[in-house]
Amino acid sequence: MLGLIKGLNVTLKNMVKPKVTYNYPQEPLEMPDRFRGIQYFDPDKCIVCNQCVRVCPTDCISLTGKKNPDPNQKGKVIETYNINFEICILCDLCTEVCPTEAVVMTNNFELSTYSRDELFKNSEWLFANDENIRSENTLNPIPVKKPTGGTPS
Amino acid sequence: MIRTEEMLLNVGPQHPSTHGVLRLLVKVDGERIVETEPVIGYLHRGTEKLAEDLTYTQIIPYTDRMDYLSAMTNNYAVVHATEKLMGLEIPERAEFLRVIVMELNRVASHLVWMGTYLLDIGAMSPFLYAFRDREQILDLFNELCGARLTYNYMRVGGVKWDAPKDWIGKVDHFVSYMQKQMKEYHQLVTGNEIFIQRTKGIGVYDQETAINFALSGANLRVTGLNWDLRKDAPYSIYEQFTFDVPVGEVGDLYQKYLCRMKEIDESLKIVAQAVANFPSEGKIMGKVPRVLRVPEGEVYVGIESPRGELGCHIVSKGKDKPWRIKFRRPSFYNLQILPTLLKDENLSNLVAILGGIDIVLGEVDG
Amino acid sequence: MNTLLLYLGPVILLLIVLGFVTYAILAERKVIGWIQGRIGPNQVGPWGLLQTVADIVKLLIKEDTIPKNADKTLFKLSPIIAFVPAFVVLAVMPFSSQIQFTDIGVGLLYYMAISSITTIGILIGGWASNNKYALLGGMRSAAQMISYEIPLVMSVVGIVLTVGSLNLNDIVEAQQKTWFIFPQIIGFVVFIISSVSELNRTPFDLPEAESELVAGYHVEYSGFRFAFFMLAEYVYIFAMSSLTTVLFLGGWNAPFGFTFLPGIVWFIIKFSVVVFFLYWVRATMPRIRVDQLMQFAWKVLLPVALANIILTTLLKEVPFLTHYY
Numbered sequence: 001m002l003g004l005i006k007g008l009n010v011t012l013k014n015m016v017k018p019k020v021t022y023n024y025p026q027e028p029l030e031m032p033d034r035f036r037g038i039q040y041f042d043p044d045k046c047i048v049c050n051q052c053v054r055v056c057p058t059d060c061i062s063l064t065g066k067k068n069p070d071p072n073q074k075g076k077v078i079e080t081y082n083i084n085f086e087i088c089i090l091c092d093l094c095t096e097v098c099p100t101e102a103v104v105m106t107n108n109f110e111l112s113t114y115s116r117d118e119l120f121k122n123s124e125w126l127f128a129n130d131e132n133i134r135s136e137n138t139l140n141p142i143p144v145k146k147p148t149g150g151t152p153s
Numbered sequence: 154m155i156r157t158e159e160m161l162l163n164v165g166p167q168h169p170s171t172h173g174v175l176r177l178l179v180k181v182d183g184e185r186i187v188e189t190e191p192v193i194g195y196l197h198r199g200t201e202k203l204a205e206d207l208t209y210t211q212i213i214p215y216t217d218r219m220d221y222l223s224a225m226t227n228n229y230a231v232v233h234a235t236e237k238l239m240g241l242e243i244p245e246r247a248e249f250l251r252v253i254v255m256e257l258n259r260v261a262s263h264l265v266w267m268g269t270y271l272l273d274i275g276a277m278s279p280f281l282y283a284f285r286d287r288e289q290i291l292d293l294f295n296e297l298c299g300a301r302l303t304y305n306y307m308r309v310g311g312v313k314w315d316a317p318k319d320w321i322g323k324v325d326h327f328v329s330y331m332q333k334q335m336k337e338y339h340q341l342v343t344g345n346e347i348f349i350q351r352t353k354g355i356g357v358y359d360q361e362t363a364i365n366f367a368l369s370g371a372n373l374r375v376t377g378l379n380w381d382l383r384k385d386a387p388y389s390i391y392e393q394f395t396f397d398v399p400v401g402e403v404g405d406l407y408q409k410y411l412c413r414m415k416e417i418d419e420s421l422k423i424v425a426q427a428v429a430n431f432p433s434e435g436k437i438m439g440k441v442p443r444v445l446r447v448p449e450g451e452v453y454v455g456i457e458s459p460r461g462e463l464g465c466h467i468v469s470k471g472k473d474k475p476w477r478i479k480f481r482r483p484s485f486y487n488l489q490i491l492p493t494l495l496k497d498e499n500l501s502n503l504v505a506i507l508g509g510i511d512i513v514l515g516e517v518d519g
Numbered sequence: 520m521n522t523l524l525l526y527l528g529p530v531i532l533l534l535i536v537l538g539f540v541t542y543a544i545l546a547e548r549k550v551i552g553w554i555q556g557r558i559g560p561n562q563v564g565p566w567g568l569l570q571t572v573a574d575i576v577k578l579l580i581k582e583d584t585i586p587k588n589a590d591k592t593l594f595k596l597s598p599i600i601a602f603v604p605a606f607v608v609l610a611v612m613p614f615s616s617q618i619q620f621t622d623i624g625v626g627l628l629y630y631m632a633i634s635s636i637t638t639i640g641i642l643i644g645g646w647a648s649n650n651k652y653a654l655l656g657g658m659r660s661a662a663q664m665i666s667y668e669i670p671l672v673m674s675v676v677g678i679v680l681t682v683g684s685l686n687l688n689d690i691v692e693a694q695q696k697t698w699f700i701f702p703q704i705i706g707f708v709v710f711i712i713s714s715v716s717e718l719n720r721t722p723f724d725l726p727e728a729e730s731e732l733v734a735g736y737h738v739e740y741s742g743f744r745f746a747f748f749m750l751a752e753y754v755y756i757f758a759m760s761s762l763t764t765v766l767f768l769g770g771w772n773a774p775f776g777f778t779f780l781p782g783i784v785w786f787i788i789k790f791s792v793v794v795f796f797l798y799w800v801r802a803t804m805p806r807i808r809v810d811q812l813m814q815f816a817w818k819v820l821l822p823v824a825l826a827n828i829i830l831t832t833l834l835k836e837v838p839f840l841t842h843y844y
């Protein structure tokens with residue numbers, strides 16, 4: 001009997017404690033800076049080095065590059081860049097290897113839609129996703145000889 | 154003429170108490186269980202096979218999804234095996250961070266177990282209290298590595314992120330908060346007569362059976378065997394910390410509960426020590442080549458995950474991908490004892506015994 | 520006029536009961552939410568006030584499914600059998616000195632007898648669904664309700680002995696000085712335990728133990744018929760809390776002579792306390808196991824209840840205690 005009464009006491013005490021739930025859809029959830037959300041992609045910075053494609057464990061990035069239209073510049077510029085969020089696991093590996101921080105994480109996480117097709121995001125969409133960008137991204141920057149697509153931020 | 158018949162009851166795969174998608178084919182005679190056959194594989198994703206086609210760094214996020222309640226220990230198993238094979242030196246600060254997150258993860262995992270177990274037995278509130286407290290651990294992890302469940306935090310050679318500002322202080326604060334909360338759990342659950350009635354003397358097995366079934370973790374220690382890989386085959390920097398390994402005596406569900414609760418206490422102790430001795434500076438990544446090419450060879454490491462011995466066996470042929478990787482997934486081994494335990498039990502003990510084993514279906518199915 | 524009241528009264532009571540059920544469900548969810556560090560429903564209507572209404576509407580517009588191999592007649596009959604007694608027992612309940620529908624001499628017995636009919640409804644429902652979980656739930660429910668009815672009746676015999684009547688009005692009248700919870704404390708404990716069990720609520724919610732039997736006897740029911748089972752359950756909470764108030768907490772009598780509030784208000788206050796207690800217990804306790812449940816009824820509750828009867832008869836003879844017994 002005593003254990004039961006103690007238990008009743010605990011639950012009664014908890015009844016008046018402050019509530020811990022979030023009023024989520026009404027109030028947006030603040031995520032810490034390091035949160036791994038939907039990527040932001042800056043086409044100007046990309047040097048089409050293909051490292052993100054190679055490191056992605058689920059093969060959800062697909063990109064194509066073309067020759068730099070400016071004849072004075074060497075290298076390539078990005079033509080299309082897609083991330084398939086049906087299978088992206090937001091593992092952070094692509095942003096980790098990207099030497100120019102062309103693809104970075106943001107704090108946005110609201111991806112649910114009514115159709116799977118909408119989860120296939122192209123570079124325009126990813127470029128427009130420019131809010132709450134994470135401040136640290138390439139933690140282990142890999143030196144690249146000649147970054148031509150843009151300046152690292 | 155009165156005639157009784159055995160009835161075949163399909164528990165699962167969609168059932169509230171199978172903790173995922175486990176299916177149990179239960180033959181019952183009235184409410185007495187005659188035979189049980191677990192049917193597994195509904196969550197099989199072929200992690201081991203997939204890993205043969207992935208580089209060592211890419212495997213780490215896959216391990217997050219095996220035992221999703223303690224992804225940190227899974228991360229550690231695979232990076233530890235790789236490091237051992239490559240003979241890497243890990244900076245001290247990284248090891249401290251690893252121990253802190255692994256032990257916090259153990260606390261979180263045991264909290265989920267405690268909550269869901271009580272929910273199986275019919276008490277609702279402990280579940281929400283446990284999740285309330287676990288939430289704080291998840292917030293800490295979120296701040297540290299940017300995810301709440303699939304951490305992908307460890308890297309071969311170290312960890313991905315250093316602790317953010319004030320993080321260590323927050324961990325310290327959490328430890329004292331959690332130690333206070335533990336008292337509340339003991340008041341709410343440990344002394345509860347109904348809970349004791351439902352767990353004391355139920356699902357008993359002896360040490361020999363436990364060893365024969367290759368049980369590990371709390372499932373083994375509850376029979377009185379003091380076997381904890383953190384002590385008996387120390388890895389990382391566990392030798393630096395003082396902690397006890399809680400063991401039971403009779404091997405019933407109540408002692409399993411007590412064991413796991415005490416393990417939370419011990420984990421908190423380890424975290425407190427790690428926080429106190431946390432090196433003020435240092436690198437978090439060792440010297441690692443850009444492309445991880447693991448020398449040819451074979452390695453097996455076993456670490457103490459919240460559920461038992463989590464082993465990782467890597468066979469390398471000198472490529473950047475493993476030739477074969479095998480995880481010894483403790484939930485899978487622990488589940489094997491279920492049909493033996495359930496024989497001739499009452500149907501209402503089914504959920505109690507199944508819950509007591511503490512399986513995570515993602516890990517059982519791999 | 521009187522005939523009008525005769526027909527209108529029950530309708531009003533039904534509406535009150537439905538209103539009670541609507542808000543009892545909301546209150547339950549709120550209280551349990553608060554206990555668990557949550558807010559409870561707060562989306563539909565201000566403060567979640569329309570949550571249950573929305574739930575009921577949802578249930579009503581849901582497809583009414585009957586399993587193919589179910590016994591159709593019994594399947595349809597069972598919610599009715601389960602619900603009707605729950606409402607009918609309210610007829611004898613004295614809510615205040617004026618508000619009561621029938622004042623029959625054997626009110627208490629009537630309550631006990633009628634309420635046990637619900638068991639049949641549940642058993643039929645469990646059997647007719649042709650589902651193994653439902654069958655197990657129905658069987659458990661029958662076993663449990665029959666077992667606990669006995670200590671339940673036995674626990675109030677002490678009161679009946681003291682008052683010398685089965686009439687609920689007489690019982691309330693007899694409590695003007697002392698509530699029966701004090702002299703009959705043993706009876707009260709037994710009564711509360713068995714009534715929680717009769718109500719199929721935690722820690723005795725085995726028939727619908729969701730972690731074992733998914734939902735028990737009503738697992739195959741959907742829509743309107745399911746709503747009836749739920750309704751019956753909550754109307755029983757209403758009835759059982761009223762009965763507890765009447766038998767042990769002095770009914771409409773004001774405590775300490777605080778008669779400035781009308782009797783009905785006191786009744787509601789006491790009644791709410793009982794209802795809150797039920798919620799509170801639900802939020803705290805784990806579930807008892809089915810075999811332990813039976814043992815508890817027959818080996819613990821029944822002897823205690825019997826002992827209480829004997830004790831009451833003995834104490835009745837003690838001269839200076841006759842005031843209480």
Ligand code: SF4
Pocket residue numbers: 055056057058059060061083087088089090091092093094095
């Ligand atoms: S987050 Fe991971 S899965 Fe997603 S695109 Fe980047 S590397 Fe691929």
Ligand code: SF4
Pocket residue numbers: 045046047048049050051052053063097098099100101102103
């Ligand atoms: S790693 Fe960065 S720079 Fe290289 S292709 Fe990917 S996004 Fe472009």
